[in-house]
Amino acid sequence: MEPSLARCGWRATARVRSAPVSNVPNPGAASGPAPSPPSGPGPLTPPADAAAPVRHPDAPAPGEPLGPHYEHCFGCGEAQPHGLRLRARAGEGVSITAEFTVGPDHQGAPGLAHGGVLATALDETLGSLNWLLRVVAVTGRLQTEFVRPVPVGTVLHLDARVTAVHRRKIYCTATGRLGGPEGPVAVRADALFVEVKVDHFIDNGRQEEIRAAMADPDQFRRVRAFEVNP
Numbered sequence: 001m002e003p004s005l006a007r008c009g010w011r012a013t014a015r016v017r018s019a020p021v022s023n024v025p026n027p028g029a030a031s032g033p034a035p036s037p038p039s040g041p042g043p044l045t046p047p048a049d050a051a052a053p054v055r056h057p058d059a060p061a062p063g064e065p066l067g068p069h070y071e072h073c074f075g076c077g078e079a080q081p082h083g084l085r086l087r088a089r090a091g092e093g094v095s096i097t098a099e100f101t102v103g104p105d106h107q108g109a110p111g112l113a114h115g116g117v118l119a120t121a122l123d124e125t126l127g128s129l130n131w132l133l134r135v136v137a138v139t140g141r142l143q144t145e146f147v148r149p150v151p152v153g154t155v156l157h158l159d160a161r162v163t164a165v166h167r168r169k170i171y172c173t174a175t176g177r178l179g180g181p182e183g184p185v186a187v188r189a190d191a192l193f194v195e196v197k198v199d200h201f202i203d204n205g206r207q208e209e210i211r212a213a214m215a216d217p218d219q220f221r222r223v224r225a226f227e228v229n230p
């Protein structure tokens with residue numbers, strides 16, 4: 001241990017307190033064997049009749065930057081001072097690459113990215129995939145795996161792809177690597193997005209921001225085009 005940390009009273013031997021499992025009361029014990037864990041495919045496994053994703057003919061070309069989908073978005077917006085300012089590019093097929101530089105505003109522990117911020121980076125990258133399908137969709141489910149700590153200053157290189165589509169459900173997966181596209185894997189996610197109409201935002205968003213977004217002709221046209229010109 002660093003001498004300076006030892007001076008602060010930190011002990012490398014700290015352990016979570018725990019009781020032996022046999023001492024934990026089990027109210028179900030008297031009524032027979034414990035229920036078996038759920039089996040079968042989970043909600044992030046596409047059903048057998050799911051289809052392969054199809055890249056929309058008007059999707060941005062591979063390598064083309066996607067640009068923010070909303071300027072105040074915490075994930076990608078330019079007008080969001082503490083946001084992630086994640087930059088995404090179209091990939092081949094229905095895939096995306098993205099970069100996010102972890103800054104001091106993104107810390108959880110000293111010098112390390114907050115797990116929720118990393119989940120946001122994964123969510124934002126996965127959400128960008130819908131631009132290649134040309135549908136508007138929101139996250140229904142996001143399962144994250146944190147494999148390595150991510151220091152402040154790291155450029156996290158993300159890649160994501162859609163694996164299957166079933167009715168309004170879009171199944172996708174993403175990986176984030178440290179320092180470069182071939183760097184060690186730090187985070188992973190599997191997700192289910194659900195296609196929605198633009199009315200989802202109009203009906204549920206705070207009126208102040210909705211009015212401002214509707215007054216922005218670029219914003220409105222871009223999103224509506226997904227609905228009326230599938």
Ligand SMILES: CCCCCCCC/C=C\CCCCCCCC(=O)SCCNC(=O)CCNC(=O)[C@H](O)C(C)(C)COP(=O)(O)OP(=O)(O)OC[C@H]1O[C@@H](n2cnc3c(N)ncnc32)[C@H](O)[C@@H]1OP(=O)(O)O
Nearest residue numbers: 043070123124127138139140141167169194201213214223
């Ligand atoms: C002028 C206005 C301008 C607007 C500008 C807009 C620009 C922005 C454009 C694009 C935005 C993209 C934003 C990107 C940001 C990154 C992504 C996010 O963080 S999004 C935020 C977090 N997510 C939510 O807030 C969702 C909250 N949840 C909901 O609203 C609903 O629960 C919703 C829409 C997800 C589903 O509700 P239902 O009533 O529409 O759909 P049902 O009929 O229940 O489900 C349809 C199918 O999906 C399955 N499903 C739904 N939710 C599921 C879940 N959580 N897990 C598993 N399956 C689920 C169901 O089982 C059903 O499947 P079966 O077709 O029957 O097989």
